[in-house]
Amino acid sequence: MMSSKYDLTDEQKELVAIAREIAEKKIKPIRAELDETQEFPYDIVKIFGQSDLYRVFVPSEYEGLGMGVYESSLITEELSRVCGGIALAYAGSLLGTFPILLFGNEEQKKRFLPPIASGEKLAAFCLTEPEAGSDASNVRTTAKKEGDYYILNGTKQWITNGGVAGLYSVFANIDISRGIRGITAFVVDRDTPGFSIGKKENKLGIRASNTTELIFNNCKVPAANMLAKEGQGFKVAMKTFDMSRPGVAAQALGIAQGAYEEALKYAHERKQFGQTIYSFQAVRFMIADMAMKIEAARALVYQSAKLADAKDPDSGPYSAMAKAFASDVAMEVTVNAVQVLAGYGYMKEYPVEKMMRDAKITQIYEGTNQIQREVIATHLTKELSRLEKK
Numbered sequence: 001m002m003s004s005k006y007d008l009t010d011e012q013k014e015l016v017a018i019a020r021e022i023a024e025k026k027i028k029p030i031r032a033e034l035d036e037t038q039e040f041p042y043d044i045v046k047i048f049g050q051s052d053l054y055r056v057f058v059p060s061e062y063e064g065l066g067m068g069v070y071e072s073s074l075i076t077e078e079l080s081r082v083c084g085g086i087a088l089a090y091a092g093s094l095l096g097t098f099p100i101l102l103f104g105n106e107e108q109k110k111r112f113l114p115p116i117a118s119g120e121k122l123a124a125f126c127l128t129e130p131e132a133g134s135d136a137s138n139v140r141t142t143a144k145k146e147g148d149y150y151i152l153n154g155t156k157q158w159i160t161n162g163g164v165a166g167l168y169s170v171f172a173n174i175d176i177s178r179g180i181r182g183i184t185a186f187v188v189d190r191d192t193p194g195f196s197i198g199k200k201e202n203k204l205g206i207r208a209s210n211t212t213e214l215i216f217n218n219c220k221v222p223a224a225n226m227l228a229k230e231g232q233g234f235k236v237a238m239k240t241f242d243m244s245r246p247g248v249a250a251q252a253l254g255i256a257q258g259a260y261e262e263a264l265k266y267a268h269e270r271k272q273f274g275q276t277i278y279s280f281q282a283v284r285f286m287i288a289d290m291a292m293k294i295e296a297a298r299a300l301v302y303q304s305a306k307l308a309d310a311k312d313p314d315s316g317p318y319s320a321m322a323k324a325f326a327s328d329v330a331m332e333v334t335v336n337a338v339q340v341l342a343g344y345g346y347m348k349e350y351p352v353e354k355m356m357r358d359a360k361i362t363q364i365y366e367g368t369n370q371i372q373r374e375v376i377a378t379h380l381t382k383e384l385s386r387l388e389k390k
């Protein structure tokens, strides 16, 4: 069913069609190989760039197309329907760009956004550290001011696009004793002295996505690259998540859609006991549940993306709901798709086992689904006081 049931503008329909064509013609033939080799899809990134997909989320003043989270999510969904890993070469760059879009000053936007819009540079979002996962406030990377520079020291881990980006949104603490109020955001260029790329991770899923450690060793970042003000980095990160989580939800939605389509097709072809397995209630109801839950997820994902674009004050909890719901659906659907394809589903000749592996990360990154439920529950307390005032 997908986005065609929604009231998309002609422009949005065109984007969906472009993303689908790239996914079907360019990504599908190589997805299994890149999953095996863990190679980054540089050629696909070039195609994304030539097709103006990175321009979608950049404002027109900075060589973008001036669209937003909704359109980017439609693209991410389509790409993820075929490969959730390769789709991250797109969605991961948007995540890394949000801090600049939301908090960059005019000069920074002019400097950083055009090469991201053209696809010349990918962006990466660098918050996670060995001791700062769910507790994002515990950033240990330090930033010390020296003249017109900040000197960064520390290590980031599990950074999407870590080894392949050109620009990095980095969170460091200017004074650990200030805790959360010391966290400060910077844009770090790949060529900055003292910056290097550490080990590349070997992952369960999204294996065509590049995930690395990053090392800051007296890394000399110009003070002009600081986003917002000193001590406002935690807010930069949280506001970024409010905007980026619909993208993870769209990735999960696309993966689920891909797995459901495989299961539906297979169940109509595969014969056992002299009839298609789709004629058995045990199988047909599993697939009906997949379709139903995917449609529910889609409604929530699109709504959360629209609220994010509208800068609705409640967009944060909606983004958290969409991310948690869609990723839980993706996990359930992909596990069941493997079950429908059974022995064949477990084999790498069919794509569903990869989709199951790819789905898992969507319940984990950009905040585990337990953290999403924390965000939602905290919001509900505020909702109660609103209800009581009525």
Ligand code: COS
Pocket (backbone or CB within 6 Å): 127, 128, 133, 134, 135, 136, 137, 180, 234, 235, 238, 239, 241, 242, 316, 365, 366, 367, 368, 371, 374, 375
């Ligand atoms: N927008 C703006 N400000 C926000 C915010 C949001 N969405 N969420 C929190 N803040 C502000 C709070 O208002 C508070 O500000 P004040 O101190 O001025 O009142 C400050 O940030 C601290 O908020 P809080 O006390 O809720 O922070 P916690 O340390 O308890 O952390 C969670 C909150 C758990 C939600 C946060 O740490 C989080 O999102 N963790 C997950 C991190 C993550 O996604 N990691 C994955 C890495 S990226 S792949």
